[in-house]
């Protein structure tokens with residue numbers, strides 16, 4: 001976990017430490033788990049909205065390997081790349097989803113193919 005910065009750092013560190021110490025017990029308790037989980041999700045949505053810290057969706061340079069459209073993107077912080085074309089992959093059960101490693105492999109193939117055409 002990264003170190004917290006700013007004037008709220010001591011309070012955040014104390015709260016995070018207490019939650020980490022008791023999280024397994026909270027989640028295992030049938031009377032607390034659901035309320036705790038929904039409370040955290042609600043709090044998270046409120047904080048990200050107020051702080052405008054939602055992750056951005058970044059367009060990728062390579063085209064989707066299925067439809068060859070510039071529709072690949074990645075949500076900051078996630079380790080997968082998705083095609084944003086809703087009709088892409090419909091016959092295969094959903095849009096193209098690549099891991100970062102698969103994307104890099106695809107990029108290497110594209111670069112190699114360009115080298116063969118020159």
Ligand SMILES: [Zn+2]
Nearest residue numbers: 064083088096
């Ligand atoms: Zn696609």
